[in-house]
Amino acid sequence: PLQFIQEVRDLEAKGFSIRDRLFVDANATLIHQVRHQDNEGGVRGYAHQAIGSTGEGVGPARMGRMARTTVRDLAWAKVELVRDCDALFDDEAITICDTTKLVNEWIDEGRRVLLEGTQGAGLDLIHGNWPYVTSWGTTAAQLAADAGIAPQMVDTLLVARTHPIRVYGNSGPMDHEISWDDLGVEPEKTTVTQKQRRIGTFEDKLYRKAVMLNRPVGVAVTFLDYIEKVPGDKFQESARLGHLHTLGGDIHEFLVRLENMGPPVAMGSVGPQQIIERRWWHGHTTSQVVRF
Numbered sequence: 001p002l003q004f005i006q007e008v009r010d011l012e013a014k015g016f017s018i019r020d021r022l023f024v025d026a027n028a029t030l031i032h033q034v035r036h037q038d039n040e041g042g043v044r045g046y047a048h049q050a051i052g053s054t055g056e057g058v059g060p061a062r063m064g065r066m067a068r069t070t071v072r073d074l075a076w077a078k079v080e081l082v083r084d085c086d087a088l089f090d091d092e093a094i095t096i097c098d099t100t101k102l103v104n105e106w107i108d109e110g111r112r113v114l115l116e117g118t119q120g121a122g123l124d125l126i127h128g129n130w131p132y133v134t135s136w137g138t139t140a141a142q143l144a145a146d147a148g149i150a151p152q153m154v155d156t157l158l159v160a161r162t163h164p165i166r167v168y169g170n171s172g173p174m175d176h177e178i179s180w181d182d183l184g185v186e187p188e189k190t191t192v193t194q195k196q197r198r199i200g201t202f203e204d205k206l207y208r209k210a211v212m213l214n215r216p217v218g219v220a221v222t223f224l225d226y227i228e229k230v231p232g233d234k235f236q237e238s239a240r241l242g243h244l245h246t247l248g249g250d251i252h253e254f255l256v257r258l259e260n261m262g263p264p265v266a267m268g269s270v271g272p273q274q275i276i277e278r279r280w281w282h283g284h285t286t287s288q289v290v291r292f
Helices: 002-013 033-040 046-051 058-066 082-090 099-108 140-147 204-214 232-241 249-259
Strands: 023-025 095-097 113-115 154-161 198-200 218-222 265-269 275-277 289-291
Touching: 023 082, 023 099, 082 095, 095 099, 099 113, 099 140, 113 140, 140 154, 140 204, 154 204, 218 249, 232 275, 249 265
Parallel strands: 023 095, 113 289, 154 218, 154 289, 218 265
Antiparallel strands: 265 275
């Protein structure tokens, strides 16, 4: 909780006012450094070395919650919820509430809700390449359930990279792993550990499974510039027209390849803050909830 509060302070110090639109669910699980992060061992721990875990303590915290008690012999199994530390958040003027009730009230009022997933379908605890997976479900259905939203209320927009990545270390097999030098771009680093990511070429089998598990109405493709560099004037023209297939021959071939395996491509990015939204997608979704 202290790290979360510090991040709120840091954002506000940079000029972002967020407390009036930040709501934390009372039933959210707190991750404690001593009980959870230290138990997992961080980047020196077994989970990181064996399966590429970030070592942030999320897994042990979830295990403790599934033990369904706040008193256990093992340190990692003792769990506190946000509601147990509400005074700490009150001192920071952070709103603690029932976010499931709040979000469903917004839906009933006709407001749009965006749910953003954090990990790919290939890392799903059940459907992923076990044991190189995360500690929870990563599908659109699981995300809706976690938010307390009925699945029929959700339209899913699948996000797909042109080149899949894995975290640093022994994080599981890739069909065709390549180097960043092969790609000719600066290496990406992981958000938490700041280690250089692994990267490979596009995997049709993985993509088809992600489409099957999530049944998206459209796809957002990122890192199209890894396939072919797009000049600024061409990007501006494509963004104005709402076209992606005019970006370049290699990009066009890749988009056709994707659409032959699943739903139409709704948007694509060719660089930081350079997103092209295709005309058919603009205003397309009828659902009030979009899983992105």
